[in-house]
Amino acid sequence: MILLVILFAFIVLSENTKLAELTNKLYQHPFSVSIYVLEANNDILSMHRYMKDVALATDEDELKTAISLVEQYEHSVYLKFKLIKERFLGDKETINVAYRSFADWKSIRDEVIDLKRNQQHQLAADITREKGAAHVKLLTQNMNILTEYARNKAFKFKDYSQSYYEDSKLHIYFLLASIVLSAIMIASFVLFLVRRAEHSLIESEERWSFALEGSGDGVWDWDIVTDEVIFSIRFKEILGYTENELENSLDELDKRIHPDDKELVYEDVNRYFNRDALIYENQHRLLCKDGSYKWVLARGKVVSWTDDYKPLRMIGTHTDITCRKLTEDKLKLANVELDIQNKEKEKRVNELALAASVFTHAREGIMITDAKGSIIEVNDTFTSITGYSREDVIGQNPRILHSGRQSPAFYSAMWKTINTTGQWYGEVWNKRKNGEVYPEILTICSVHNDAGELQNYIGMFGDITIMKENIQKLEHIAHYDLLTDLPNRTLLADRLSQAMLQCSRHEKSLAVVFIDLDHFKEVNDAHGHDVGDELLIALSVRMKEALRKGDTLARFGGDEFVAVLADLVKVEDCEPVLERFLLAASEPIMIDDVALNVSASIGATLYPQDSVDADQLVRHADQAMYVAKESGKNRWHIFDTVQDGAVKVQMESLKVIRSALDNQQFVLHYQPKVNMRTGAVIGFEALIRWQHPERGLLNPIEFLPVIENNPMMIEMGEWVIDTALTQISLWQTMGLDLPVGTSVNIAALQLQQPDFTDRLATLLEAHPDVEPRYLELEVLETSALDDVRHVSTVMNACMKMGVNFALDDFGTGYSSLIYFRRLPANLIKIDQRFVRDMLSDADDLAIVESVIVLAKSFNRDVIAEGVETIEHGTVLLQLGCDLAQGYGIARPMPAGEVPAWVSGWKQDDAWKV
DSSP: OHHHHHHHHHHHHHHHHHHHHHHHHHHHSOTHHHHHHHHHHHHHHHHHHHHHHHHHOOSHHHHHHHHHHHHHHHHHHHHHHHHHHHHOOSOHHHHHHHHHHHHHHHHHHHHHHHHHHTTOHHHHHHHIIIIIHHHHHHHHHHHHHHHHHHHHHHHHHHHHHHHHHHHHHHHHHHHHHHTGGGHHHHHHHHHHHHHHHHHHHHHHHHHHHHHHHTTTOEEEEEETTTTEEEEOHHHHHHTTOOTTSSOSSHHHHHTTBOHHHHHHHHHHHHHHHTTSSSSEEEEEEEEOTTSOEEEEEEEEEEEEEOTTOOEEEEEEEEEEOHHHHHHHHHHHHHHHHHHHHHHHHHHHHHHHHHHHHHHHHOSSEEEEEETTSOEEEEOHHHHHHHOOOHHHHTTOOGGGGBOSOSOHHHHHHHHHHHHHHSEEEEEEEEEOTTSOEEEEEEEEEEEEOTTSOEEEEEEEEEEOHHHHHHHHHHHHHHHBOTTTOOBOHHHHHHHHHHHHHHHHHHTOEEEEEEEEEESHHHHHHHHOHHHHHHHHHHHHHHHHHTSOTTOEEEEEETTEEEEEEEEESSGGGGHHHHHHHHHHHHSOEEETTEEEOOEEEEEEEEETTSOSOHHHHHHHHHHHHHHHHHTTSSEEEEOOOOOHHHHHHHHHHHHHHHHHHHTTOEEEEEEEEEETTTOOEEEEEEEEEEEETTTEEEOGGGTTGGGTTSHHHHHHHHHHHHHHHHHHHHHHHHTOOOSSOEEEEEOHHHHTOTTHHHHHHHHHHTOTTSOGGGEEEEEEHHHHGGGHHHHHHHHHHHHHTTOEEEEEEETSSOOOHHHHHHOOOSEEEEOHHHHHHTTTOHHHHHHHHHHHHHHHHTTOEEEESOOOSHHHHHHHHHHTOOEEOSTTTOOOEEGGGHHHHHHHOOOOGGGOO
8 A cells, every 4th residue: 555655656746847847938939929020020020111201201200210210110020039038948049039130220220320410311111112112022931930939848848748748638537547446545635736836837927918918908808609809908908997897808808899809810810720821920009998098909819729720719918009100100291291291302303404404504604602702603604705614713702703803882781772672783894704894784683491481592693795796886876976986976965065074173174166177168179078087087186186184076067076175264265276177277287199278167155254054055056157257268256156245144133042041031932743633632742932131022934044053953952851850850740741742943053963863961960750751853855855865863862762753854864765665763743735735736745645644654654744724634534634733733832831721621522533
């Protein structure tokens, strides 16, 4: 009996040892090893997917997010391999092959990330798509081999444990039968050993459960026959439940699966049961206790099959992947936005390609600088014009092209315009690389980004050397006589006007000399016109030598010449020049070996003693020349004004006006300007009056003609501007709001002053509370056309200060459309002589209508003077002229009456629309 007991104890101890070995193998070869392999494989695929996001990242934030996800999954794979190596008592080489494949992938990852950080986006995408994908494919194949190997080991272990269990049970039953008589004696001992074995088995299962729970995943155990599902504590915690709150049934799990995911869940389960997949795996949403949904990754394997391979029991895990799904959704949205951006980029690339083609082949030179002014790109035309290659100028400042012809003030004004308006257009003299100076038409534009920040400057220019030369030739032809190359009538008129202005400024005199050749017709008749032309050329050279420095000799026509002798201190200063003219004309001239003899009859008049305009001066000199010719020829004669009395009257009038100006006897009256259609008062015209102590209030016609060409006209004009500005300031203080302001008339003499702009700026600075836009200067059309270029320059300079301009008495001059276009006046005033008589004179009506049409064609405002009746205004409105002034609206009034008139003014009912 003792031997039997010892034998039984030995057998039981042996079985207990084998059971302990089985328990140890259960820990080291759990079925979850296969799950770890599959999880590692899925994590590898996720790494590769997010590596694609790394390659496609468009900004730093997207790149950091994608790299973080790659590193997260990479770390997970390392952990899975660590568990596999610890618990897989199998073919280590199979594990090492898969692990080495995974470790080799890291070099590809680092290469792609370095390329992205170095902005080599396309190369990073190519490596990910080609080299990375090929390596992941190889890695997946190695992992599949490991997966199949783990799966086979798991099934072998299952069969081994089942067989061992059956054999152990038979052995125990056999021994119990053979020693039934001794059962009572050893019952307690056997019971002790069985309970110890059961306790070991429970501990083994607890260790297995702890291993799964330790991974942070929820575990479920599904009895497929009874549909009983046992959920781990962690499984319930993921869904917000406590240990005892969830019923252990398949139905409990089924009703928590999101309706949209349920069909796919069971499809994947059935696919696994049909052995079409190595493992059950599905991502779906589960309903939580608080009513929200969480994304879980469900993985499971059948651990018990029937003999005909029908599933009996399935164990699996649930991993909370909610955060991962949210991140993936963000990346998907980012990828959609990236696709849109790529399409926009492709469109932009095409546009840039077109722009690049235009840039390269443009006929104008193009230069692009950065915001600091450093050149960053030029085109081929730039090189051909300047002689500088692209390498010569990149990084340089455009100042390398400066010729020195423009002053610093010119460039300061240019950049002020660019900074104010964003562009500048004008003519510049620059210097080529070989030192040659050339003219160009230059346009500069500033370029800003979407945030409004200055990004670049673009300069486009064309070489106008040939055009300049042609213009000079045309100007020479237009201003010089083709035969003698002396100034013609046009240039003579300009120089005479300038000389008259200088006389007024410097209080000196000038002489206009008219020269007519005697006996020239006989030379032409006897020797022909060719000889006559040669004679004229020779005489022009001689007479030009007789001039002083600063004098002008012009061919007036035929055999007539006109000279302008400037800066004469006294009348007698012109006489030596007149004598030299006579001598030059009378000396014989040899033409084709023929001695030709002519003489000259000369007439002269002196300015300002002969105080008439330029045309009259020439006519008076011509009259004096006829006196000389009738007196016997070959002599000169000074025009006799025979106007001593008139001169005295003129001088006396100037003294009286001087006294009136010094004693502040002049006042300004203001005539309203209105919009007849809307009834709005748009401003006033300041009109000067002389409050004479004896004769009462005098109109301008009584005194302005006297000082027309006198320096007092300039002084009086500045007084008018200053007084008008003072009155505007006073009206503003009183609250009188005039949207256009006050206009004053500018005399030709005042406007033609070289420093007019500076003097106007000084007057404006004296009234800082008055905005320049409230001042309007009215310029007579006829005076503006005396020197269109100068007047246009002055007007533009004043307009830059904010002052407006009106062209007064329009229609009385003889301007061409070209001249009109060059005068930048905002407003055109129709002369009152045409407006006053347009109701009875068809010609005047036609002129008024033409002026209105012309003004609108050039996008100018138009105002009519001389509106004396309601009928005048009605007709003007019908013609399209809304602005008017005249006695029919209001007479000029003192400044004190203006506020009351503005308050009481109403348009006539006939003018209302």
